[in-house]
Amino acid sequence: MAEPEKDFLDDIDEAEAEELAGEMEEMDDAAIELDTLRAERDALQDKFMRALADAENSRKRAQKERHDAERYGGSRLARDLLPVYDNMKRAVEATPTEQKDVAAALIEGVELTMRELVSVLKKHGIEPIAPKVGDKFDPQHHEAMFEAPVPGTKAGEIIQVSADGFIMHDRLLRPAQVGVSSNTGE
Secondary structure (H helix, E strand, O other), X not given: OOOOOOOHHHHHHHHHHHHHHHHHHHHXXXXXXXXXXXXXXXXXHHHHHHHHHHHHHHHXXXXXXXXXXXXXXXXXXHHXXXXXXXXXXXXXXXXXXXXXXXXXXXXXXXXXXXXXXXXXXXXXXXXXXXXXXXXXOOOOOEEEEEEEOOOOOOOOEEEEEEEOEEEEOOEEEEOEEEEEEOOOOO
């Protein structure tokens, strides 16, 4: 059978269909390229936001480290000076009563030096922890050197102070060294 004759209008329809198919193909390529560019943009934006967050965290960490260095930088020196305070205190406490009159000027000089040392330590945020006999034992600030049952005391009471402790701002430099009652009766 013979093919039907193509009409002029059929040629126009075919041309339009081919042109439309070409445009659709170009639009598909453009849409794919646009989607690819959007995905790349989103990935780069995510990397940028992460880098920005890392930079901010680094800045905050450096600021905290700088602040801590200012506040606690002298803690090593302070720890090294604490035995000097202890020795001066022991010297004053060990002086016999009969010698206090003879060496009054010397003892007064040691006490003044000790007060000056405490004053300088306080100026730098270092406070002494000086528990008294009868105070309650606090493991946050005290170190139990021994336990002993002492009549007339309650368990957990301080019965002897061996050495004062020191705290720098909110950090413990050295706990106070104490003896603690272990009475269970009262």
